[in-house]
Amino acid sequence: MSALAAPxxxxxxxxxxxxxxxxxxxxxxxxxxxKEGKKELMRTRLSKRMRSLRFNHFKDYFRYVMSDQxxxxxxxxxxxxxxxxxxxxxxxxxxxxxxEEYLPALEERRRARNNRRLRIWSAAxxxxxxxxxxxxxxxxxxxxxxxxxxxxxxxxDLSTKVLNIAKQGLYGPERVKGIPPQTLQKYFTRxxxxxxxxxxxxxxxxxxxxxxxxxxxxxxxxxxxxxxLIFCRNVMIYFDRETINRLVDKYYxxxxxxxxLFIGHSESLSGFKHPFKYVAPCIYLKE
Numbered sequence: 001m002s003a004l005a006a007p008x009x010x011x012x013x014x015x016x017x018x019x020x021x022x023x024x025x026x027x028x029x030x031x032x033x034x035k036e037g038k039k040e041l042m043r044t045r046l047s048k049r050m051r052s053l054r055f056n057h058f059k060d061y062f063r064y065v066m067s068d069q070x071x072x073x074x075x076x077x078x079x080x081x082x083x084x085x086x087x088x089x090x091x092x093x094x095x096x097x098x099x100e101e102y103l104p105a106l107e108e109r110r111r112a113r114n115n116r117r118l119r120i121w122s123a124a125x126x127x128x129x130x131x132x133x134x135x136x137x138x139x140x141x142x143x144x145x146x147x148x149x150x151x152x153x154x155x156x157d158l159s160t161k162v163l164n165i166a167k168q169g170l171y172g173p174e175r176v177k178g179i180p181p182q183t184l185q186k187y188f189t190r191x192x193x194x195x196x197x198x199x200x201x202x203x204x205x206x207x208x209x210x211x212x213x214x215x216x217x218x219x220x221x222x223x224x225x226x227x228x229l230i231f232c233r234n235v236m237i238y239f240d241r242e243t244i245n246r247l248v249d250k251y252y253x254x255x256x257x258x259x260x261l262f263i264g265h266s267e268s269l270s271g272f273k274h275p276f277k278y279v280a281p282c283i284y285l286k287e
Contacts, residue, residue: 012047012057014058021062030082088175089178098229118145118149119228122134123217124158124217124232125163128165156213170191221250252286257286260284265282268282
């Protein structure tokens with residue numbers, strides 16, 4: 001490595017040229033648009049990694065990223081720049097729609113064929129709250145799929161850091177505030193951590209239903225069979241229009257007829273050319 005950082009003295013400058021070079025690489029690799037007003041975010045987040053590797057210049061660090069044959073440093077760079085914000089039962093209208101409209105209608109259609117298969121994809125699962133919430137909704141509201149049915153959730157994210165948190169399924173008291181007390185007691189185990197502290201661990205019942213995997217949304221999709229429901233919430237706000245168009249087309253292709261796409265409350269497909277039917281704010285149907 002060149003240009004080693006001096007311990008205790010680290011305030012590295014990010015030039016406009018370096019910023020644009022890294023931003024273009026991130027956009028090409030992961031579809032994330034960092035080109036508008038994200039320079040200080042990039043400088044702050046990557047500086048921590050550069051300090052640990054003892055790099056004094058962004059150009060040297062980026063050269064290191066590009067030369068890393070294992071690809072591990074690219075993953076770390078993307079982890080650092082990805083924004084992950086989530087909570088249990090976030091945007092509750094989606095889960096009400098699941099419980100009150102979608103699951104009963106799906107059950108009615110599939111009972112005639114004795115089909116108890118249900119596949120859900122949480123496309124940007126962050127630290128796991130979204131897929132675990134979806135699992136709880138199915139178990140609580142629809143025994144046909146949730147209890148003894150063929151029910152699975154694939155939860156993916158670009159960040160390996162948050163995926164490791166999700167796999168552990170361990171959350172502090174602030175993180176589980178949105179869970180109804182009876183549901184919390186049923187699907188979580190309270191762990192005392194000493195000194196009056198406590199954590200809540202996701203039950204094995206939920207963990208068995210959710211598989212976590214790293215996935216870059218701009219890469220080919222891994223699905224061989226159609227999905228019933230896709231959560232892709234508060235992700236497309238980080239993409240440009242071209243990337244969003246490609247993603248929405250992919251989602252349509254991998255959904256089964258009658259399947260739904262849920263997007264974030266700050267997102268809309270208005271103004272985009274797509275074959276989905278608008279159902280309600282942030283809810284789209286593949287007819």
